[in-house]
Amino acid sequence: MLGLGADLLWADMNRLLGFLFHQGVLDEHFLQLHHLQDESSPSFVSEVLNIYFHESEKLLNNLRSLLMDRDFSDYNKMAIHLNQFMGSSSSIGAKRLTTVCLAFRAATQHSNRPGCLRALEMLQHEYCYLKNKLHELFQIEQQRALAAAARYPLQNNQ
Amino acid sequence: MGMSAAAQFHVLAVDDSLIDRMLIERLLKTSSFHVTTVDSAIKALQYLGMVEDKLKINVNLIITDYCMPEMTGHDLLRKIKVESNSLKDIPVVIMSSENVPSRINRCLEDGAEEFFLKPVQQSDVNKLKPHLLKSRSKEEEETQPSNNNKRKTRIKCTI
Numbered sequence: 300m301l302g303l304g305a306d307l308l309w310a311d312m313n314r315l316l317g318f319l320f321h322q323g324v325l326d327e328h329f330l331q332l333h334h335l336q337d338e339s340s341p342s343f344v345s346e347v348l349n350i351y352f353h354e355s356e357k358l359l360n361n362l363r364s365l366l367m368d369r370d371f372s373d374y375n376k377m378a379i380h381l382n383q384f385m386g387s388s389s390s391i392g393a394k395r396l397t398t399v400c401l402a403f404r405a406a407t408q409h410s411n412r413p414g415c416l417r418a419l420e421m422l423q424h425e426y427c428y429l430k431n432k433l434h435e436l437f438q439i440e441q442q443r444a445l446a447a448a449a450r451y452p453l454q455n456n457q
Numbered sequence: 458m459g460m461s462a463a464a465q466f467h468v469l470a471v472d473d474s475l476i477d478r479m480l481i482e483r484l485l486k487t488s489s490f491h492v493t494t495v496d497s498a499i500k501a502l503q504y505l506g507m508v509e510d511k512l513k514i515n516v517n518l519i520i521t522d523y524c525m526p527e528m529t530g531h532d533l534l535r536k537i538k539v540e541s542n543s544l545k546d547i548p549v550v551i552m553s554s555e556n557v558p559s560r561i562n563r564c565l566e567d568g569a570e571e572f573f574l575k576p577v578q579q580s581d582v583n584k585l586k587p588h589l590l591k592s593r594s595k596e597e598e599e600t601q602p603s604n605n606n607k608r609k610t611r612i613k614c615t616i
């Protein structure tokens with residue numbers, strides 16, 4: 300019964316991953332991240348993603364403070380934060396988020412404040428969506444690993 | 458200190474993004490490179506200065522991001538290839554998230570061995586070994602005693 304659970308969870312995980320790829324939320328660089336994880340670095344993916352979330356939230360706050368400032372005019376500074384956000388999003392395979400950053404960047408290049416505000420809102424929305432989905436993925440993977448370990452408790456003692 | 462083919466190559470990776478540093482380090486390590494990472498071009502120069510002075514740690518290749526505050530990867534490239542005597546033989550690879558042909562050409566003209574578009578992939582890292590092996594064999598030739606002047610080519614004998 301536990302074995303069946305692990306298989307169902309595996310199917311759930313693949314379904315969610317497939318969905319996220321199909322929707323263009325993630326791309327192959329997300330998979331590459333997983334290929335870099337092995338026995339010598341078993342929690343590499345979660346380490347990278349945790350740092351990504353932490354950095355992203357800081358950058359989003361910076362962007363928001365800059366834009367909310369009534370005397371705001373430093374589009375260059377905003378572009379710097381944006382480029383950083385775009386770079387790390389692209390590196391972990393967050394394709395749709397990267398695309399939204401591009402639109403935001405175009406607005407900064409035209410010093411288009413209303414455009415920037417709209418883009419920021421979209422960015423926040425997209426980021427929240429990504430974070431939730433990645434957490435969901437991670438939870439399923441955790442449950443699956445537990446279920447699989449319960450099925451084969453002696454697997455490591457060959 | 459082993460000069461065998463199995464001796465690890467030491468790569469210095471330069472990137473101001475923590476995530477990109479983690480990724481490139483992991484990528485290089487899974488290809489059996491020994492890796493040192495720094496977060497700026499200035500720190501890279503400090504490390505290289507320290508290294509070539511007394512410590513006898515070899516840096517076999519430098520891989521650097523292009524876009525960095527204060528000193529760019531291109532500035533670093535020029536410091537190494539144009540303005541330095543002791544460092545100019547170290548192969549330098551540039552990485553960038555932007556695909557700007559003029560930028561790429563400029564870097565290659567100024568001495569970069571390769572230009573990788575980010576995110577860097579395993580297939581990119583696989584391109585590094587030939588550059589490193591070429592440098593290593595050049596190094597070995599230079600440290601050979603000079604009584605072999607007449608023998609310019611190695612003749613492989615199979616009986």
